[in-house]
Amino acid sequence: MTNVKLMQGNEACTLGALTAGMDFYAGYPITPSTEVAEMCAVELPKTGGRFIQMEDEIGSIAAIIGAALTGRKAMTATSGPGFSLMQENIGYAALTEVPIVIINVQRVGPSTGMPTSPAQSDVMQARWGTHGDHPVVVLAPGNVKECFDLTIKAFNISEEYRVPVIVLTDEVIGHMREKVVLPDPASVKIVNRSKPETRTGYKPYEADPDGGVPLMASFGEGYRYHVTGLFHDETGFPSNKGENAAASIKRLMRKVEKAEPDIRDYFTENTDDCDVLVVAFGSSAMSSLSAVRQARAKGVKAGLFRPKTIWPFPETVLDELSKRVKRIIVAEMNMGQLVLEIQRIVACRAPVESLTKVNGELFRPEEVLEAIMGGKR
Amino acid sequence: MSESMKYFREQRLPHIWCPGCGHGTVTGALVRAIARLNLDRSNVVVVSGIGCSSRAPGYLDFDTLHTTHGRALAFATGVKHSRPNLKVIVMTGDGDCTAIGGNHFIHAARRNIDITTIVMNNNIYGMTSGQFSPMTPKGMIGTTAPYGNSERSFDLANLAIAAGATYVARATAYHATLLEDLIEKALLNKGFSVVEAVTQCPTYLGRRNKLGTAVDMLNWFKESAVNIKAAKAMAPEKLEGKFMIGELYNKPDSEFTADYDQLVAQLQRKFDNFQGGVRECAQNSD
Numbered sequence: 086m087t088n089v090k091l092m093q094g095n096e097a098c099t100l101g102a103l104t105a106g107m108d109f110y111a112g113y114p115i116t117p118s119t120e121v122a123e124m125c126a127v128e129l130p131k132t133g134g135r136f137i138q139m140e141d142e143i144g145s146i147a148a149i150i151g152a153a154l155t156g157r158k159a160m161t162a163t164s165g166p167g168f169s170l171m172q173e174n175i176g177y178a179a180l181t182e183v184p185i186v187i188i189n190v191q192r193v194g195p196s197t198g199m200p201t202s203p204a205q206s207d208v209m210q211a212r213w214g215t216h217g218d219h220p221v222v223v224l225a226p227g228n229v230k231e232c233f234d235l236t237i238k239a240f241n242i243s244e245e246y247r248v249p250v251i252v253l254t255d256e257v258i259g260h261m262r263e264k265v266v267l268p269d270p271a272s273v274k275i276v277n278r279s280k281p282e283t284r285t286g287y288k289p290y291e292a293d294p295d296g297g298v299p300l301m302a303s304f305g306e307g308y309r310y311h312v313t314g315l316f317h318d319e320t321g322f323p324s325n326k327g328e329n330a331a332a333s334i335k336r337l338m339r340k341v342e343k344a345e346p347d348i349r350d351y352f353t354e355n356t357d358d359c360d361v362l363v364v365a366f367g368s369s370a371m372s373s374l375s376a377v378r379q380a381r382a383k384g385v386k387a388g389l390f391r392p393k394t395i396w397p398f399p400e401t402v403l404d405e406l407s408k409r410v411k412r413i414i415v416a417e418m419n420m421g422q423l424v425l426e427i428q429r430i431v432a433c434r435a436p437v438e439s440l441t442k443v444n445g446e447l448f449r450p451e452e453v454l455e456a457i458m459g460g461k462r
Numbered sequence: 463m464s465e466s467m468k469y470f471r472e473q474r475l476p477h478i479w480c481p482g483c484g485h486g487t488v489t490g491a492l493v494r495a496i497a498r499l500n501l502d503r504s505n506v507v508v509v510s511g512i513g514c515s516s517r518a519p520g521y522l523d524f525d526t527l528h529t530t531h532g533r534a535l536a537f538a539t540g541v542k543h544s545r546p547n548l549k550v551i552v553m554t555g556d557g558d559c560t561a562i563g564g565n566h567f568i569h570a571a572r573r574n575i576d577i578t579t580i581v582m583n584n585n586i587y588g589m590t591s592g593q594f595s596p597m598t599p600k601g602m603i604g605t606t607a608p609y610g611n612s613e614r615s616f617d618l619a620n621l622a623i624a625a626g627a628t629y630v631a632r633a634t635a636y637h638a639t640l641l642e643d644l645i646e647k648a649l650l651n652k653g654f655s656v657v658e659a660v661t662q663c664p665t666y667l668g669r670r671n672k673l674g675t676a677v678d679m680l681n682w683f684k685e686s687a688v689n690i691k692a693a694k695a696m697a698p699e700k701l702e703g704k705f706m707i708g709e710l711y712n713k714p715d716s717e718f719t720a721d722y723d724q725l726v727a728q729l730q731r732k733f734d735n736f737q738g739g740v741r742e743c744a745q746n747s748d
């Protein structure tokens with residue numbers, strides 16, 4: 086039985102989350118993400134899931150961390166100002182290794198900015214918004230179906246590696262409607278966190294120093310363990326030892342680095358023989374794809390590389406591609422953020438050009454085409 | 463005492479608090495109240511924020527969650543809403559609870575979510591070495607109030623009552639037995655309960671304000687506190703400069719997670735043929 090539906094990106098994210106087993110949502114309303122909260126308020130109580138509208142976004146992320154510690158799959162959704170408020174506790178989840186998912190439907194910032202217009206200017210904040218070196222995974226859907234798929238993936242990654250995962254969409258992806266063929270729920274791969282089997286000798290943060298993931302007990306199961314945002318040793322209790330902190334930071338960062346080949350996700354078109362490579366994600370990739378096709382029709386060998394995992398970036402794939410192309414254009418709706426990572430990866434193997442747009446409108450395909458054809462804007 | 467010792471993580475002791483600090487007395491009162499009720503250790507979650515007071519859960523043998531500054535109640539809300547069967551207790555300081563955490567405090571009270579909140583009020587930011595808090599009395603010295611605090615302070619109990627808490631009480635580290643009784647009653651209230659435990663920070667509040675030793679501070683509590691029952695028979699002039707202790711408010715009301723459970727039960731009756739998985743999207747009618 087095929088299940089075809091017309092839906093918007095925010096709904097697809099929510100449906101994806103429910104399919105992944107999300108059973109706790111806490112949030113605070115903010116455009117253009119609110120539909121996620123509204124739909125969770127409708128759906129969760131029907132299946133015994135828990136919904137709560139918190140007093141602010143700091144409380145929202147705190148509540149989902151608390152919920153996840155009791156064994157729930159928990160999520161929140163927000164946009165710019167709310168995402169800024171969440172930063173401290175994103176670091177808390179990263180250090181305490183509590184799996185959570187955050188949907189950030191980007192709008193134009195800084196500050197209140199343009200609440201109803203899309204942007205991609207939280208790329209760096211999503212990676213580095215909280216203080217301190219920390220692991221985080223960021224996924225960027227490029228259409229409505231991917232909102233569904235990547236939200237499931239976000240839960241799976243967060244459960245497997247015990248990291249906060251951010252699904253970075255934008256106002257256009259969140260609100261546009263597309264026909265989505267939903268998979269049979271039974272065919273969807275669902276990952277659940279690994280839990281300890283016995284209470285005897287349980288050490289909540291015991292793991293292979295080389296990026297291992299500790300087993301996670303749930304509160305209320307009799308393990309009676311301690312969780313703290315202070316650096317802690319494998320027992321979970323605070324430790325002030327510098328070498329212990331260093332080992333923890335290294336293990337946490339290594340966790341995601343090691344996972345990269347498995348979680349890596351991207352889309353390419355016409356990259357086998359291309360001279361001009363356009364790199365774009367999310368809604369910018371829609372116009373870029375159209376531009377690449379138009380360029381091909383004009384006889385220019387253009388291709389598109391669209392990362393779906395943007396942190397960690399699929400580095401080895403781009404590295405390979407960059408050896409074969411003459412130019413790289415990075416199109417993004419910000420003043421040039423992801424381009425910095427791409428310049429780092431490509432080094433000097435090919436010139437990397439930054440195509441930016443910050444007026445709250447999508448790129449028009451002609452704008453990207455113009456860049457491909459050499460008329461730098 | 464031995465009955466309550468089982469609730470401590472003895473291997474974590476001795477604690478980090480200064481000699482004479484009142485936080486240990488408050489923690490002891492909480493543990494004894496828990497022991498009186500014979501709560502199952504595995505069914506209790508203790509959540510705290512950041513501060514000297516918020517270090518207390520680390521010494522207690524429950525699932526314990528030491529969170530970020532001011533956010534204990536928001537984390538605890540997630541725990542309680544997820545698993546209403548768990549007994550959730552928050553240990554917080556006056557700064558943690560009423561400054562950075564003030565918003566979560568009034569909203570947890572408004573929801574009447576079943577969380578017992580012990581506010582360890584030493585009228586100062588102890589952990590960061592003595593800055594004034596929203597509960598530092600006017601005129602007192604803090605490192606950031608070197609000429610005397612010029613701000614007005616909160617009346618925590620009235621704040622909690624106005625915001626919707628259904629059990630509110632106050633005692634001090636001097637009145638440890640009363641404190642224990644009040645915490646026990648707070649734990650029994652199915653709703654948001656607040657016990658303000660006035661406690662001494664001899665190191666920062668005491669020293670800077672020349673309040674003497676910990677014992678002098680405890681005597682100061684003894685002299686300034688009036689039991690609410692006794693106060694009823696006292697002339698207003700006698701109550702000047704005093705503060706009330708005892709049970710200040712006790713009016714049970716419907717509780718947040720229980721109401722939610724009821725909603726779930728109602729909806730599940732309506733949708734009981736639903737097998738899980740991807741369901742119809744309510745907003746997908748166009």
Ligand SMILES: Cc1ncc(C[n+]2csc(CCOP(=O)(O)OP(=O)(O)O)c2C)c(N)n1
Pocket residue numbers: 512513514515516531554555556557558559582584586587588589590595
């Ligand atoms: C976001 C944030 N701001 C500031 C601090 C620094 N800080 C740590 S504890 C504390 C005050 C604690 O005071 P209180 O809650 O009264 O507890 P006490 O130490 O007196 O027991 C402050 C300001 C912090 N840890 N996090």
Ligand code: SF4
Pocket residue numbers: 478479480482483484485514515584588589662663664665666
């Ligand atoms: S600084 Fe004050 S509150 Fe902190 S441990 Fe010392 S006496 Fe207690």
